[in-house]
Amino acid sequence: MYRTHTCGELSLSNRGETVSLAGWVQRSRDLGGMTFIDLRDRYGITQLVFNMETNADLCMKARKLGREFVIRAEGIVAERSNKNQKIPTGEIEIITERIEVLNASDTPPFTIEENTDGGDELRMKYRYLDLRRQNVRSNIILRHKMAQEVRKYLDGQGFIEVETPVLIKSTPEGARDFVVPSRLHHGEFYALPQSPQTFKQLLMVAGFDKYFQIVKCFRDEDLRADRQPEFTQVDCEMSFIHQEDILNMFEGLARHLFQEIKGLVFHGPFPRISYDEAMSRYGSDKPDIRFDMCITEITENVKGRNFPPFELAAYAGAVSAPGCAGWSRKQLDELTEFVKRPQIGAAGLVWAKVEADGTVRSSADKYYSADDLANIALMTGSDAGDLILMMAGPRERTLSALGELRLEMGRRLGLRDSSVYAPLWVVDFPLLEWDDETQRFYAKHHPFTAPKPEDIQYMESDPWRVRANAYDLVINGTEIGGGSIRIHDPETQSLMFRTLGFTAEEAQKQFGFLLNAFRYGAPPHGGIAFGFDRWTAIMGGSDTIRDYIAFPKNNQARDLMIDTPATIKQEQLDELGIEISKEEEKK
Ligand code: ASP
Numbered sequence: 001m002y003r004t005h006t007c008g009e010l011s012l013s014n015r016g017e018t019v020s021l022a023g024w025v026q027r028s029r030d031l032g033g034m035t036f037i038d039l040r041d042r043y044g045i046t047q048l049v050f051n052m053e054t055n056a057d058l059c060m061k062a063r064k065l066g067r068e069f070v071i072r073a074e075g076i077v078a079e080r081s082n083k084n085q086k087i088p089t090g091e092i093e094i095i096t097e098r099i100e101v102l103n104a105s106d107t108p109p110f111t112i113e114e115n116t117d118g119g120d121e122l123r124m125k126y127r128y129l130d131l132r133r134q135n136v137r138s139n140i141i142l143r144h145k146m147a148q149e150v151r152k153y154l155d156g157q158g159f160i161e162v163e164t165p166v167l168i169k170s171t172p173e174g175a176r177d178f179v180v181p182s183r184l185h186h187g188e189f190y191a192l193p194q195s196p197q198t199f200k201q202l203l204m205v206a207g208f209d210k211y212f213q214i215v216k217c218f219r220d221e222d223l224r225a226d227r228q229p230e231f232t233q234v235d236c237e238m239s240f241i242h243q244e245d246i247l248n249m250f251e252g253l254a255r256h257l258f259q260e261i262k263g264l265v266f267h268g269p270f271p272r273i274s275y276d277e278a279m280s281r282y283g284s285d286k287p288d289i290r291f292d293m294c295i296t297e298i299t300e301n302v303k304g305r306n307f308p309p310f311e312l313a314a315y316a317g318a319v320s321a322p323g324c325a326g327w328s329r330k331q332l333d334e335l336t337e338f339v340k341r342p343q344i345g346a347a348g349l350v351w352a353k354v355e356a357d358g359t360v361r362s363s364a365d366k367y368y369s370a371d372d373l374a375n376i377a378l379m380t381g382s383d384a385g386d387l388i389l390m391m392a393g394p395r396e397r398t399l400s401a402l403g404e405l406r407l408e409m410g411r412r413l414g415l416r417d418s419s420v421y422a423p424l425w426v427v428d429f430p431l432l433e434w435d436d437e438t439q440r441f442y443a444k445h446h447p448f449t450a451p452k453p454e455d456i457q458y459m460e461s462d463p464w465r466v467r468a469n470a471y472d473l474v475i476n477g478t479e480i481g482g483g484s485i486r487i488h489d490p491e492t493q494s495l496m497f498r499t500l501g502f503t504a505e506e507a508q509k510q511f512g513f514l515l516n517a518f519r520y521g522a523p524p525h526g527g528i529a530f531g532f533d534r535w536t537a538i539m540g541g542s543d544t545i546r547d548y549i550a551f552p553k554n555n556q557a558r559d560l561m562i563d564t565p566a567t568i569k570q571e572q573l574d575e576l577g578i579e580i581s582k583e584e585e586k587k
Pocket residue numbers: 173194195196197236482483484527528529
């Protein structure tokens with residue numbers, strides 16, 4: 001038997017017992033005649049003591065143990081004189097009688113401690129060592145608990161977990177596919193699923209009624225901070241439901257997870273707001289509602305005063321930051337710089353401060369009278385001591401810039417507390433999105449999403465105004481999941497494909513299998529998929545998904561540990577019938 005206990009479980013109640021433990025040497029300290037070793041395993045740390053006076057040989061042996069050696073130790077549990085209240089085993093230590101080295105270790109490239117000296121790259125290269133760190137491991141354990149609770153809830157609701165294939169044909173989720181060349185069929189390729197979307201719909205046609213899967217999805221997207229080319233979804237689909245049934249079912253899942261993982265109970269239903277309202281009040285379709293500071297439109301209030309940036313703008317809006325009238329010139333300049341960043345793209349920022357006596361001072365004083373400014377203060381609900389920040393320009397771009405500014409103010413004012421959770425549903429998304437570059441419509445969600453029945457009449461005459469039965473679950477400004485009611489009748493599906501610019505032949509070629517299946521009695525159905533990595537990160541109070549994935553890729557989509565992507569042997573290429581172009585080889 002390697003061990004009688006783990007390194008995380010002994011306490012004063014075990015005093016006097018002879019025990020054996022196994023684990024890694026976290027640290028060793030020599031103090032005069034005594035040597036102390038912190039022995040670590042998954043469960044915790046236990047202190048081993050060696051006494052030069054009573055057992056010199058053993059003590060000398062202990063002194064030779066390096067960091068991360070794997071050992072087994074036997075000894076007697078004793079009360080510590082110098083107690084450590086910070087760890088559960090801090091009241092005891094082991095008076096060691098025997099040690100056995102199970103394996104030596106090279107000196108690790110960084111310290112295996114909460115505040116490690118290892119930089120990102122090093123930790124990723126030696127991820128198995130990084131995972132030995134308690135804080136990293138506990139993230140992975142949180143993920144495990146989340147997965148168990150997801151299964152418990154959905155199983156309890158009658159959902160069936162079904163695996164779907166990984167080598168498939170392209171799925172239309174809007175990103176680029178990863179493709180896998182076929183050796184048996186030269187020139188032909190599989191695609192890795194961007195999601196199991198079409199399969200879960202086929203399972204509904206097959207009568208499974210309620211499906212779920214915790215599943216890897218693959219999207220070959222451009223690099224962005226905190227994106228992973230492979231990520232995990234909790235993918236779900238239900239039959240004979242309306243949107244309301246889905247929102248209720250999955251609000252139930254969210255409540256279950258909050259309760260089981262965080263001990264949090266939400267009273268009353270999650271707020272629901274429409275896409276339009278989210279955009280006009282928060283400048284975002286995933287609003288962070290942990291704080292207010294909503295956007296107010298002031299387009300009409302700022303016109304007619306010959307202030308050039310506002311005069312010609314299609315839209316002007318403002319956010320009012322409570323208690324910030326005292327902000328310095330420097331702080332305001334920083335905010336202006338912030339909104340002018342290319343990612344945000346605003347032309348500039350106009351501020352107004354409501355003084356203690358109610359008068360309003362502004363950076364555009366020259367153009368606006370005291371009355372004008374008082375009016376803006378009234379419109380934006382600003383009181384004495386508040387700072388009003390205004391921007392103007394094209395409507396959508398300005399709203400989204402105001403949304404970013406709002407988040408930045410929330411961050412600066414400490415209103416985005418990661419221990420506070422504010423979930424909500426955003427509903428009534430537009431069905432379609434116009435792309436200027438390619439001059440065509442794209443499905444905002446995916447091409448199987450159903451238009452609202454009352455909006456179908458506008459599909460051909462005014463596609464912009466067609467709303468979808470689509471919804472997102474948003475927590476703390478992050479989209480956690482999204483889904484839709486699906487089209488299940490061939491006529492609407494053809495109309496949708498036509499609107500998206502597919503010919504009947506193209507649609508048949510790409511999605512024939514689904515369209516054919518729909519001819520054999522497709523039930524009304526709909527579903528949702530949650531970003532499991534991100535949801536776990538949020539529950540862990542972080543926004544870095546990489547910390548919650550055991551073996552993640554870095555932000556260059558590389559795995560530094562196994563060193564991939566990598567070239568493959570010429571034989572492999574030959575077998576696949578693939579030739580690498582000369583230019584690629586030179587790189
Ligand atoms: N397949 C969709 C996605 O990955 C989710 C859904 O519509 O259920 O975003």
